[in-house]
Amino acid sequence: EDQVTQSPEALRLQEGESSSLNCSYTVSGLRGLFWYRQDPGKGPEFLFTLYSAGEEKEKERLKATLTKKESFLHITAPKPEDSATYLCAVQAPRAGRRALTFGSGTRLQVQP
Amino acid sequence: NAGVTQTPKFQVLKTGQSMTLQCAQDMNHEYMSWYRQDPGMGLRLIHYSVGAGITDQGEVPNGYNVSRSTTEDFPLRLLSAAPSQTSVYFCASSRGSTKSYYGYTFGSGTRLTVV
Numbered sequence: 001e002d003q004v005t006q007s008p009e010a011l012r013l014q015e016g017e018s019s020s021l022n023c024s025y026t027v028s029g030l031r032g033l034f035w036y037r038q039d040p041g042k043g044p045e046f047l048f049t050l051y052s053a054g055e056e057k058e059k060e061r062l063k064a065t066l067t068k069k070e071s072f073l074h075i076t077a078p079k080p081e082d083s084a085t086y087l088c089a090v091q092a093p094r095a096g097r098r099a100l101t102f103g104s105g106t107r108l109q110v111q112p
Numbered sequence: 113n114a115g116v117t118q119t120p121k122f123q124v125l126k127t128g129q130s131m132t133l134q135c136a137q138d139m140n141h142e143y144m145s146w147y148r149q150d151p152g153m154g155l156r157l158i159h160y161s162v163g164a165g166i167t168d169q170g171e172v173p174n175g176y177n178v179s180r181s182t183t184e185d186f187p188l189r190l191l192s193a194a195p196s197q198t199s200v201y202f203c204a205s206s207r208g209s210t211k212s213y214y215g216y217t218f219g220s221g222t223r224l225t226v227v
Contacts, residue, residue: 043219
């Protein structure tokens with residue numbers, strides 16, 4: 001059974017204080033690992049897809065990396081507008097299904 | 113530029129009532145799915161569709177029904193509401209079917225309370 005574990009559950013940072021969020025996964029035949037951002041009362045917003053170990057992707061202050069067992073979302077010099085819940089998900093082949101298995105998320109708060 | 117539209121945004125049901133959550137997308141996406149989000153449990157797949165006329169069950173399908181008569185619409189029906197179905201429901205869509213991944217576009221959600 002595919003499993004995704006995110007840590008920490010919650011993280012409070014000061015503006016400009018860089019940190020990393022962790023996503024550990026157990027899946028047979030990883031097809032892709034995905035990061036989403038979710039603001040309160042809204043649906044998740046797609047950030048990145050990573051396909052193979054060693055891959056990195058960047059978007060503004062965010063950089064996602066992937067190893068064979070985990071992914072990190074690095075946040076450099078965060079701003080208050082980066083406050084959100086960050087979700088990690090994995091996709092593995094399942095007889096044609098494109099379903100994602102999601103972690104429970106890391107709730108990030110950036111204080112000015 | 114609507115994307116994925118879900119209605120209603122909020123709903124309160126009594127146990128045993130039925131209702132339909134609506135989902136419509138205007139991006140001509142083949143793949144559509146329904147997830148529920150509960151505190152501490154992440155998003156869980158209820159049902160999905162890879163195209164008009166084709167649906168299949170996800171991880172937690174019991175108590176829910178879907179149909180896909182058009183590419184644009186993918187309604188979710190609660191047959192007989194139970195308190196355990198209190199949750200936030202998200203509809204999502206994406207291009208392609210099984211061969212490639214383009215990233216899901218999510219709706220803004222329906223917050224359902226069953227009393």
